[in-house]
Amino acid sequence: MNEAFVISILVITIRAGTSLLYATFGAILTERSGIQNLGVEGIMMVGAAASFAAAYHSNNGWIGLLTAVLVGIILGVIHAFLTITMRAEQVVSGLAMTIFGTGLASFMGQRLGPGNSTMVGLQGPSFERIPIPYLREIPYIGEALFNQDILVYALYLLIPLMWFYIYKTRQGLELRAVGENPQAIDALGMDVTKMRFLYTVAGAVLMAIAGAHLSLGYLQGWADNITGGRGWIAIALVIFSTWNPLRAVLGALLFGGINAIQFRMQAAGTTLPSSFLNMLPYIVTILVLVFITWAERNTHRFGTPSALGTPFVREEKK
Amino acid sequence: MKTSKELAVQMRGISKHFPGILANDGIDLDVYSHEILALLGENGAGKTTLMNILAGLYKPDGGQIFLKGREVEFHSPKDAIEHGIGMVHQHFMLVESLTVTENIILSLQRSGMNLHANQVKQRILELSSQYHLLVDPDASIWQLSVGEQQRVEIMRLLYRGAETLILDEPTAVLTPEEATDLAKILRKMADEGKAVILITHKLNEVTAFSDRVTVLRAGHVVSNLLTKETTKKELARLMVGRDILFHLEKKKCKAGNPVLQLEHVHATNDKGLPALVDVNLQICAGEILGVAGVAGNGQRELAEAIAGLRHIDQGKISANGQDITNSSPFKVISAGISHVPGDRIGVGLASNLPVSDNLVMKAYRNPPIVQGQLVKKKSIVQFVDRLINAFNIKTPSSDTPARLLSGGNQQRLILAREITASQGMLIAVYPSRGLDVGATESVRSTLLEQREKGSAILLISEDLEEINQLSDRVIVMYEGKIMGTVDPETTPLETIGLMMAGQPLSAIEKHGKVEQSA
Numbered sequence: 017m018n019e020a021f022v023i024s025i026l027v028i029t030i031r032a033g034t035s036l037l038y039a040t041f042g043a044i045l046t047e048r049s050g051i052q053n054l055g056v057e058g059i060m061m062v063g064a065a066a067s068f069a070a071a072y073h074s075n076n077g078w079i080g081l082l083t084a085v086l087v088g089i090i091l092g093v094i095h096a097f098l099t100i101t102m103r104a105e106q107v108v109s110g111l112a113m114t115i116f117g118t119g120l121a122s123f124m125g126q127r128l129g130p131g132n133s134t135m136v137g138l139q140g141p142s143f144e145r146i147p148i149p150y151l152r153e154i155p156y157i158g159e160a161l162f163n164q165d166i167l168v169y170a171l172y173l174l175i176p177l178m179w180f181y182i183y184k185t186r187q188g189l190e191l192r193a194v195g196e197n198p199q200a201i202d203a204l205g206m207d208v209t210k211m212r213f214l215y216t217v218a219g220a221v222l223m224a225i226a227g228a229h230l231s232l233g234y235l236q237g238w239a240d241n242i243t244g245g246r247g248w249i250a251i252a253l254v255i256f257s258t259w260n261p262l263r264a265v266l267g268a269l270l271f272g273g274i275n276a277i278q279f280r281m282q283a284a285g286t287t288l289p290s291s292f293l294n295m296l297p298y299i300v301t302i303l304v305l306v307f308i309t310w311a312e313r314n315t316h317r318f319g320t321p322s323a324l325g326t327p328f329v330r331e332e333k334k
Numbered sequence: 335m336k337t338s339k340e341l342a343v344q345m346r347g348i349s350k351h352f353p354g355i356l357a358n359d360g361i362d363l364d365v366y367s368h369e370i371l372a373l374l375g376e377n378g379a380g381k382t383t384l385m386n387i388l389a390g391l392y393k394p395d396g397g398q399i400f401l402k403g404r405e406v407e408f409h410s411p412k413d414a415i416e417h418g419i420g421m422v423h424q425h426f427m428l429v430e431s432l433t434v435t436e437n438i439i440l441s442l443q444r445s446g447m448n449l450h451a452n453q454v455k456q457r458i459l460e461l462s463s464q465y466h467l468l469v470d471p472d473a474s475i476w477q478l479s480v481g482e483q484q485r486v487e488i489m490r491l492l493y494r495g496a497e498t499l500i501l502d503e504p505t506a507v508l509t510p511e512e513a514t515d516l517a518k519i520l521r522k523m524a525d526e527g528k529a530v531i532l533i534t535h536k537l538n539e540v541t542a543f544s545d546r547v548t549v550l551r552a553g554h555v556v557s558n559l560l561t562k563e564t565t566k567k568e569l570a571r572l573m574v575g576r577d578i579l580f581h582l583e584k585k586k587c588k589a590g591n592p593v594l595q596l597e598h599v600h601a602t603n604d605k606g607l608p609a610l611v612d613v614n615l616q617i618c619a620g621e622i623l624g625v626a627g628v629a630g631n632g633q634r635e636l637a638e639a640i641a642g643l644r645h646i647d648q649g650k651i652s653a654n655g656q657d658i659t660n661s662s663p664f665k666v667i668s669a670g671i672s673h674v675p676g677d678r679i680g681v682g683l684a685s686n687l688p689v690s691d692n693l694v695m696k697a698y699r700n701p702p703i704v705q706g707q708l709v710k711k712k713s714i715v716q717f718v719d720r721l722i723n724a725f726n727i728k729t730p731s732s733d734t735p736a737r738l739l740s741g742g743n744q745q746r747l748i749l750a751r752e753i754t755a756s757q758g759m760l761i762a763v764y765p766s767r768g769l770d771v772g773a774t775e776s777v778r779s780t781l782l783e784q785r786e787k788g789s790a791i792l793l794i795s796e797d798l799e800e801i802n803q804l805s806d807r808v809i810v811m812y813e814g815k816i817m818g819t820v821d822p823e824t825t826p827l828e829t830i831g832l833m834m835a836g837q838p839l840s841a842i843e844k845h846g847k848v849e850q851s852a
C-alpha cells in the first residue's frame with residue numbers, strides 16, 4: 017500500500033467525516049435537551065440545496081453558508097414548534113421533516129439553476145482548500161488534516177468548544193439535566209420550553225451546515241440525493257457516541273473512513289459489493305447499542321437522556 | 335431560643351380544579367416562622383396541589399397568596415424560589431446521572447458560565463456538618479439511597495437559604511431511624527426561624543413532628559389545631575370524616591378445605607440468587623395466611639411464583655387440586671387465583687388507560703362482556719358501574735385514566751377487579767402500603783369480607799400490625815425460608831421479631847424451654 021493511497025483515504029475520511037460530525041453535533045445538542053429530531057437527513061438536504069443555489073447566484077460561498085444557517089433556523093423552529101409547543105409526536109415530526117426536506121431539496125435542485133433549470137452539474141463557488149504552512153508537511157496526516165476547507169478548520173474549533181460547553185459550563189450542566197429530568201429543571205425555576213427550543217434550533221442549524229459542507233466543500237455541486245443517507249448515519253453516530261461529542265469525533269472518523277474506503281475501492285473496481293460497506297456503519301451501531309444497554313444497566317453512566325422524546329407539561333400528572 | 339412567631343405565609347381562598355375534580359376549594363392557610371405546621375389529609379385531599387401552588391408549580395384558579403403580609407403572584411417556580419419558598423417534592427427533583435454537587439449547582443440560579451464546583455462543594459460540606467446532613471458531594475444520585483437523596487433535596491433548600499420549607503410526605507421513604515433524624519433537622523430549622531410545612535397522612539408523624547396542624551379533607555380545610563391540644567383519634571376523625579376503627583371486627587375463622595398448596599418450592603430472584611428455599615405451605619378456604627418478614631426475604635418472589643410470574647426451579651404448586659406449577663399467568667387466573675400486586679402502578683394497572691379498561695381487564699374474555707368474538711360496550715358500562723359503586727371507587731368518571739386516581743382509589747380499583755375475577759383464592763401483596771388510614775381500613779375490611787365469604791387469602795405485608803390484625807395464621811420468612819408458622823393471637827411479638835431476624839421457631843421454642851427449666 018503506497019503512501020499516496022493512504023493519504024488519499026485519510027483526506028476523504030476527514031472530508032466525509034466533517035459533514036457527519038456537524039450533523040452529529042447538531043443531533044447531540046437537540047437530543048441532550050430531550051427532543052428527538054429524525055429530520056437530520058431532510059434538513060441536511062435542504063441545507064445543501066439552498067446553500068448551493070444561494071452561493072451559485074450570488075457567486076459567494078459565504079452567502080451560501082448564511083443561507084444554510086437560515087434554513088436551519090426555519091426548519092428548527094418548525095420542528096420545535098410542532099414538538100415542543102404543540103407536543104406533536106417527535107418521531108413523526110422528524111420523519112415528516114425528512115420526507116418534506118428531501119422533496120423540497122429535490123424540487124429546488126430542478127428549478128433553482130439558471131432560468132428555472134436544473135442545478136445538477138453546475139459549477140459554483142465553493143470553499144476551497146487552504147493549506148496551512150508547515151503543518152501540512154507532516155507525513156501522512158499533514159495533508160489530510162491541514163489542507164482542508166474553512167468549514168473543516170471551524171470544526172476543529174467546535175470540537176473542544178462542544179466538549180467544554182457540555183461538561184464544563186453551567187449552561188451545559190443545565191442542558192444535560194433538562195434531557196434527563198425536565199420536571200426537576202422546571203421546579204428549580206428554569207425555563208424548560210425555552211431551553212428545548214433553543215437547542216432544537218441550534219441543532220438544526222448545525223445539521224443544515226452539514227448539508228452546506230456537502231454541496232460547497234466536499235462534493236462541490238448539487239446532485240439529487242446528495243446526502244445519501246448521511247443524516248441517518250449521524251443519528252446512528254449520536255447513539256454510537258453515547259451523546260458525548262469527543263466520542264462522536266471518533267465515530268465520525270470511523271464512519272468517514274468506511275466511506276473513504278468504499279470510495280477508493282469502487283474506484284479500484286473491487287468485487288466486494290458496495291452494499292456490504294454501506295451496511296457496516298449500521299452494524300457497528302447495532303453492536304454499540306447492545307453494549308450501551310448492557311453498560312447502562314451496570315453503571316448508569318452512559319446513556320440515552322432519560323426524557324428523550326417525551327414532551328414536558330408542567331401540570332400533567334404522571 | 336424561641337423568638338416570637340411571625341406570619342410567614344397566608345393563603346386565602348385558594349381554588350384549583352383539574353379535569354373532573356376540584357382539588358382545592360377555597361382554602362385558607364396560615365404558616366408561621368419558628369414553627370412546624372403539619373398539613374394532614376387523606377390521599378387525594380389536595381395537600382400536594384395546595385403546596386405546588388405555593389411553590390409556583392401550579393397556577394391557582396382563584397385566591398391570593400401573601401408573604402409577610404404582602405400579596406404576591408407566582409407565575410413559575412422561579413418566582414416562588416425568589417421569595418424564599420422551597421419544596422422537597424414527593425418524587426424527588428434530582429437528576430440521577432449527575433452528582434450531588436452538580437444537582438445543587440443546578441438549583442442555585444446563578445448567572446455566568448462558571449460552575450464554581452469547588453466553592454459549592456466546600457459549602458456543601460459546611461452545611462453537611464452544621465445540620466448533620468451526611469452526603470457525599472461527589473456521589474452520583476443514582477448511587478444514593480432514597481434517604482440520602484432526600485438529604486440532598488433538603489441541602490438544596492438550606493443552600494439557597496429558603497425561608498419557607500415544604501416537605502411532601504418526607505417519611506414515606508425513610509427507615510424509622512432516618513425519620514427520627516429528619517425530625518431533628520426540621521426542628522433545628524424551625525428554631526432558626528424558618529417556617530416548615532410538613533405534608534403527611536400519618537397521624538404518628540403529626541404528633542411527633544409538628545407544632546400546629548391543619549387538616550384538609552376533599553379540598554377543604556376542616557380544622558386548624560394545636561398539636562398538643564389534640565389526639566390521634568380526633569385527627570383521624572377530622573381527616574376521614576367519620577370514626578376510624580383502629581381495631582377491625584374479625585369473626586372466628588371457619589377454615590375449610592385446603593385450596594392452595596405449595597410443596598418444596600425453590601426459586602431464584604432477578605439476580606439469580608436463591609429467593610425461595612424449600613417453601614411448604616397451604617391455605618384453606620376462609621383463611622388468611624399472613625406472611626411476615628423484612629422486605630426482600632423472598633415475599634415478592636413467593637407471590638410471583640404462585641401468580642405464574644416467576645419460574646420455579648423445584649417443587650409443586652397446586653390450586654383446588656389442579657397442578658399449576660410453572661403455568662402461565664393465564665392458566666393461574668383460570669384456576670381461580672387473583673393477585674393484588676405490590677407494585678400498584680407498574681404491575682397492577684395500565685395507568686394511562688381509563689378506569690373502565692382497567693376494571694374489565696380480567697373479565698373481558700367472558701360473557702356477558704364478550705359475545706362471540708365481539709366486546710359488548712353496553713355490558714362493559716354496566717359491569718364497570720357496578721364495580722365502581724360496589725367498591726366505592728372515587729373517580730371523576732369511568733373514562734378517567736387510572737393514573738389520575740389517588741393511591742387508595744387505585745388500590746380499590748385493583749381489589750374490585752381481582753376480587754370479581756377470583757374464584758376463592760387471593761394473593762395480596764403490601765395491600766395498604768402508602769395508603770392513609772381511611773383507605774387502609776377499607777382495604778383491610780374488604781379482605782376480611784372475602785375471608786368470610788370463604789376465600790383463601792395469602793397476605794404479604796411489612797406491617798406487623800396489619801398481619802396480626804387480619805391473619806389466622808402467620809408464617810415468617812427469612813432469606814427465602816419459612817422460619818415457622820404461628821398463631822398471631824397467642825404468639826408474643828418478640829417471637830415474631832426473632833423469627834424475622836432469622837431464628838427458626840423450633841430454635842426459639844427450645845431456647846425458651848431451656849430458660850424455663852434453668
Ligand SMILES: Nc1ncnc2c1ncn2[C@@H]1O[C@H](COP(=O)(O)OP(=O)(O)O)[C@@H](O)[C@H]1O
Pocket residue numbers: 331332333352353355356357375376377378379380381382383384738739740
Ligand atoms: N396534575 C394533575 N392532573 C389531574 N389531576 C390531579 C393532578 N394533581 C392532582 N390531581 C387530583 O387532584 C386531587 C388532589 O390531589 P393531591 O393534591 O395530589 O392530593 P394529596 O397530596 O392530598 O394526596 C386528586 O384527586 C388527584 O388525583
Ligand SMILES: [Mg+2]
Pocket residue numbers: 378381382383424502
Ligand atoms: Mg400528595
